[in-house]
Amino acid sequence: MPLTHLEPSPEQIEQEKIYRTMGLTESEYQEVVRLLGRKPNYTETGLFSVMWSEHCSYKTSKPLLKLFPTKGKRVLQGPGEGAGILDIGDDQAVVFKIESHNHPSAIEPYQGAATGVGGIIRDVFSMGARPVAILDSLRFGDLNNSRVRYLFEEVVSGIAGYGNCIGIPTVGGELQFDDCYNGNPLVNAMCVGVMKHEDLQVGQARGIGNTVMYVGASTGRDGINGATFASEEISAKSDEKRSAVQVGDPFMEKLLVEACLELTKHEALVGIQDMGAAGLVSSASEMAAKAGVGIHMNLDLIPQRETNMTPYEMMLSESQERMLIVIKKGSEEEIKAIFARWGLHAVAVGEVIEEEVLRLEHKGKIVAEVPSDALASAPVRHMPSRVPAEYTANQAAPVWKPEITDLAGTVHQLLTQPTLASKEWVTRQYDYMVQTNTVVAPGSDAAVIRVRGTKKGLAMTTDCNAKYIDLDPLEGGKIAVAEAARNIVCSGGEPLGITDCLNYGTPENPEVFWEMEQSVRGMAEACRVFETPVISGNVSLYNETNHQAIDPTPVVGMVGLIDDLGRLTTASFKHEGDAIYVVGEAAPEFGGSALQIMLDGKASGKPPVIDLQLEKKRQDEVLSAIRKGYVSSVHDLSEGGLAAAAADAVFGTEFGADLHFETDPVTELFSETQSRYLVSVPEALRKEFEATVAGAVLAGSVTRSENIEMHFVTESVSLRRPELEKDWRGVLSCAMSAKN
Structure with missing residues (x-):
């Protein structure tokens, strides 16, 4: 109800249950009365209603957040303050946090996104750090929907408008599209700052x-x-x-x-x-x-x-x-x-x-x-959880096997899906070079900025495959952290720690709460294996429209340390004649894959399974090879599998590739089996690389060509880089030029 100077009396507030319109439950209001020893007036009722809201109190998620590891040898400040802080040596520290502005962006997208960026920047500089980078993690619905296009355009404009004007580069992030976000976009903003230990506030x-x-x-x-x-x-x-x-x-x-x-x-x-x-x-x-x-x-x-x-x-x-x-x-x-x-x-x-x-x-x-x-200190709510029938059905479902007769056409179709297509329509609106610290701009596995006055760099990324989590939240939670760590490693960085933004539906739904429980457990397990403590974060619940929840989307923001920018790596091939290796074997794991979603229109079955110990071993080996100078480029194999990774490695270059495999072409090209990398290595360093990275299989070489040639036992595939890249780059621009 509108506030007037003649505020309702405590008796009227109770009698008319005005506190319910403010968001307090019956039991919470009675707890307020007990704490005060009297009935609250209008202002006091408002104070409790906002502070005890889920958004401020985390009263539903607190029991789950306790599962995260928050301590570590580098942790200077963990959860509980404006942002988390990690030591990066030389009496310096990195400060970072991610937060959501989903609901405001759904109804007022420009200001919702802009103020999301402004708020997360304040969290960082309130710790005594100078903000040096912004990242985002965005989810929207079907771009054929005019309302979705409007939200997308305004959110990107809001992020760009605020970040560009304030003079902090927006250096990276992620962007995905799925129908489940049609009415409820996700707008998560992350800020990274740098400070001296002595300035900590x-x-x-x-x-x-x-x-x-x-x-x-x-x-x-x-x-x-x-x-x-x-x-x-x-x-x-x-x-x-x-x-x-x-x-x-x-x-x-x-x-x-x-x-x-x-x-x-x-x-x-x-x-x-x-x-x-x-x-x-x-x-x-x-x-x-x-x-x-x-x-x-x-x-x-x-x-x-x-x-x-x-x-x-x-x-x-x-x-x-x-x-x-x-x-x-x-x-x-x-x-x-x-x-x-x-x-x-x-x-x-x-x-x-x-x-x-x-x-x-x-x-x-x-x-x-x-x-x-x-x-x-809002009263904690211990919510019931229930295994969704859909999860049980997916676990029991037969292995999904794609039927493909045109490999080249399928690769082309896959790379022109909005989630896998170029994000240049977005990133060209961002000033990612302001402050002149940006070393790796948007488009590689992780963004990288230099730490001024040193040879060090900070690698940063945001990641989450919500389809995996929707199918199996425990396994998907592990993968979300693992993929972020792989992206840091692919840039030559040591993963240090994470901030998370846990986006879910209504926690009163026992099936949604079960998804929260399981995905947090998976994330926590991966964090312990990778020694990447959770130092800050945000929980965003009630992401539903007309009782339709989004896919569970716990976004991972990770920062890593590059001890010498002279060993920085990116995804693009660098030299003609370099040997191309694939690290890790592909298995026929297509549940929740980009290929399955493209062909079936939905995710089903089991997602890829991840072995966290194997993942950590390969991360350590690949990082060691990078630091020893054995590699020219590194790219992780994730959404879209090897087909997408190989294309990424040649786009924006004058190179092609000549690849040979003795495996099933569909599995090799499109499987999203975890813990895999595409690496190019100077010919003279092949032995050293092979001795450092177990499981690296020679697949071919970098060519000065406009083609990606892929040869299998039964057939060959030839992809023309110029045509493929042109279509890949034009997807979002074309979609956004459609009439609203």
């Missing part, structure tokens, strides 16, 4: 009597109830909640980045946190709870860009480009001077108090007083 309100300051842009009425909106299913009524979508200003954020990075050098800074989901109530209550203290704030002092804003509106607004900081008492003028130089607000609005409450004052009255720890 945390979001804690320590020190009784210290000053709480509000810095950045003014508060408006945009984004109110954004967190609760993101904790419910998308429906025909979602358009009515456009006001729950924030509006971003990248130029203001650029100023805020510089001001806050200057602030982190000041000895008076005690704690800093972004006003993201749930706005001021989230930053204030979480900072207080983490330090075991309270905060008293005078809301009359909050910079407001609209008149007559109520306490409820000010506390729940998700206006962008704002931070809450705690500084040592007496340093207020010095801090104001820093922000004044950047043309930003810096206002003392409260103080840290010993009593562990969030106390809000407005127009001379206390309008809310609630335990800060209670706000930040």
Whole structure:
């Protein structure tokens, strides 16, 4: 209901069950009454409703998140702060996190995507790091659908508009299309930053009597109830909640980045946190709870860009480009001077108090007083789970065998599927060279940026094959982490750690919760084997439209360390005459494959099975070969199998390939068996490479040709690179030129 100055009384809130419209369940409301020892007023009810929403509290997913390994020799900061931090040597660290903005992007795609980027950037610089790269992970429905094309175009424009204006390169990511995302696109944004150890900051309100300051842009009425909106299913009524979508200003954020990075050098800074989901109530209550203290704030002092804003509106607004900081008492003028130089607000609005409450004052009255720890600690929900009948049927299904009579035509058709086609239509809208640190631009296995002042580089990627997870969430969860690690290794990097964005349907559905359980278990197992702890992340639930859930899509964002950029590798062939090796044998595993989806229109059966120990062994061997200088190019075999990998290796070059196999052509070309690589090796280094990488089979050589020649015992396939590449590059441009 619309808020007025004559707010409903606590008795009216209870009697009319207004708390339900805010998102609180009956039992949660009664728990609030118990915690307070009285009935909450309207503002207090709003504080609990937003902080106890799924989007802010993770009350459903917390039991599962405990399964992830979060410790490691490089971990400087794990989950619980704005972003995770890993040591990269030389007193330097990499900071990164991924988050979702799915619901806002479904109804207001430009601003939804733009503010998703803005929010994740603030999470990184609030830790004391300079943001150096952005990645994304995007999912959309059928491009023949005009609404899907509109969402796709606006989301990409939003990401480009914000990232380009703020001056942070968007260097990589992933993009997939499937009907299950028709009504509910996924927009996940990842930010990577670099910092010195000594600059590490945390979001804690320590020190009784210290000053709480509000810095950045003014508060408006945009984004109110954004967190609760993101904790419910998308429906025909979602358009009515456009006001729950924030509006971003990248130029203001650029100023805020510089001001806050200057602030982190000041000895008076005690704690800093972004006003993201749930706005001021989230930053204030979480900072207080983490330090075991309270905060008293005078809301009359909050910079407001609209008149007559109520306490409820000010506390729940998700206006962008704002931070809450705690500084040592007496340093207020010095801090104001820093922000004044950047043309930003810096206002003392409260103080840290010993009593562990969030106390809000407005127009001379206390309008809310609630335990800060209670706000930040929603009751955990232990959900029932049930094995889906569809999973059981897929496990029992006979092995799917494709029937192909035209191999060359099938390769061409496969490479022109939107998910496998060139993403240049997207990446050419991104400024991926700004800051001049980008060494490998979008299009290879992983993006790479240099660490200035060193010979080191950071490799980064986002990955998830949702079809595998839909068929078998345990196996698919393992594969999601393994593929990310392979992509890092293919660039010459050592996988360090991950951030995840767990996108699922409604957790009240026992089958959806079972998918969550199993995929998290699979991811956690892989993380332990690869020694890649989970240092940050996000959970996005209720990704459903009209009770139709998306495929379970737990996206993995991974960062790796390249110790010497002189040993950097990419997927493209480099030299005529290089030997071409395939590492790992193909098995007839087509469940959930790009080929199956193209031919059958759906995924079915069992996905590929992964042996994590074998995967780790091959990753170590391939990385060793790269670091010893034995290889010219490396590319992992994933979606589309060898056919897609071989094409990727010649596109954008003047080379072709001459390949010979004594295996079944369909299995060799299109199987998506895991733990496999396509590698080119200088002829003079073949023996050294073969001694380093077990299971490497010589398949042919790089040619200076316009053809990819593939010879099998029973037949040969010849693919013309120029024609194939032209069609591959034109898919998305052609689709987006269609009339809406």
